[in-house]
Amino acid sequence: MTDSEEKQPTRPPQADKPGETPAAPSGAAPEKPQAGGEEKPAAPAPPAPAKPATPAAPAASGAVPPKPPAPGAPAAAKPAGPPPPPKEPPLKPAPLENDLVKRYKARFGGAILEAWLDRKQAILVTTPDRLLEIAQYTRDEEKFDYLVDLTAVDWPKREKRFDLVLILYSFPKNERLRIKVLLADGEPVSSVESVWPTANWLEREIYDMFGIVFEGHSNLKRLLLPEEWQGYPLRKDYDILQQDEDWIRENLGIESGQ
């Protein structure tokens, strides 16, 4: 991986920035159990959640209240020695409290709602209001320089209906991280296109499929469906057989596309 690190001219080493100093002393040791250590060939399994009974139910169970993780969690984040062979893989999402999360919390405070580990993959839940700042920080300071994917999940029964999901990867660290933004229907969210240019099309696709509006996007229009199409197909209240009858009649000259 050192190779790829060398060949990234845009990212000069910024390790000695003042903002990073709190993390520096503990930088070397906890490198492995940090976020998103999934699938690392040599790394030991990420912190085995010692207390799996924590009721940190994920998005699946309706509203996610902005509650801080259980106070007992920090101990779980730093295994003393090699973790015991995981007999049962940690399928239950467990709260995550490692250095990465601490850095985010120190910097963004209340904007970081929760952090958990699901199938050994790190997830950070945030509010939409400081997304752009968080994105900038994530790319420049935490070195998650590659936006793998940007997508959304619809939970219609929840007060904040959408999860906007940023899947990130860091070339220098070989780690993945997922940032989830909780959004209500119609709530604006800032585009991260200025941070990761690849977000341009991905945000257009989300707008197309979910109707989430990105503020500051350079060209926010539908990506896959026709421009005049009505409705957002990947919302849960859009039936699988539903279609824009008017558009089909007008443009294809048939009664139904089914």
Add this chain to the structure above:
Amino acid sequence: MSDAFDNFLPGGKANVETTVLGADEIILNMGPQHPSTHGVLRVKLRLDGEKVVGSECVIGYLHRGVEKIAEHRSYQQFAPYVDRMDYVAAVSNGLGYCEAVEKLMGVEAPPRARVIRTILTELQRIASHLFWLGTHALDIGALTPLFYCLREREEILKIFEKYCGARLTTHAFRIGGLQYEAYDELEKDTERFCRGFDKRVDEYEALLTENRIWVGRTKGIGILNAADAIAMGVTGPVLRASGVQWDIRKAMPYAAYDQYEFSIPTGKNGDTYDRYLVRLEEMRQSRKICLQAIENIPSGPILGKVGKVLKPPPGEVYHAIEAPKGELGYYIVSDGTTQPYRVRIRPPSLVNLEALDQMIRGHLVADVVAVIGTLDIVLGEVDR
């Protein structure tokens, strides 16, 4: 549709917008029915003379709503659908999906299944690259490589056909392992193909690598430097040709890749010629992996412990594999029922295609054809 180009169409409205652009610029439409766009891709080009000053891709002609369909099928029922995304590399799509669901369930495929999966996936990578090479060369004007490439690809498709009965949309793997045991001569067939294949790659190289026309048409065309490549999120051979040595098979090994030795070829200039060299070398490396894998296929079961009804515990997972075209990722959310709550497919072709605009600016129209070819897109995957 009221974009500038449509005003050129017969029966279009008065040509208002083009006059705004100035006398020197014209808008040229390419596709969606155009042999060199490799499917139903439409590109609107803004031209200054023959030079491209801007472009816009219009996609979605093959949109089938695969992600919506996934929410209405059980986990197993959805598996054949993923074959229809990148239909020239169906085996890779299936591997990514099956592994993602396995991870969601917390099960692992048995070692034997993993090795057979690796063999078939690497053969698929060769087949996909062969198809790319043939059509890419054809786009640029070299007719002969297509016949050679399809001849070798045919051998691979025959192996698939013997293994699972299908050549293209194979549905070769099942969640938890494999459904079919390897047929008796799988190793022999793979070996026979691999032994002869190295010389075949030499043949392609003899036709193209030092061919003056080929070099002239590809060197310095569609340059993407490493920083831009990362910013645009491109993956696979396109990223590696820009000098970033990154391959998910090495960075986060899956299937049985951690057992085999192979190298990750990279380019220097990030141009069309380097992408050609990288893919050729990748074929040689895939051949190497296949040869190592057939030497020692472990015995044992081919299907792990999965029930007939799959009910993954609530939660979510992101799993990505190195498909022939780049990072193919599946983000699956489970709500504890038999059907996925949400399946998001991260297609390499879509994200790679996004970089097209940047890569063709300043080049000629004829180079657009070369750059579309070098990106190796499949529209079934772009549109899903």
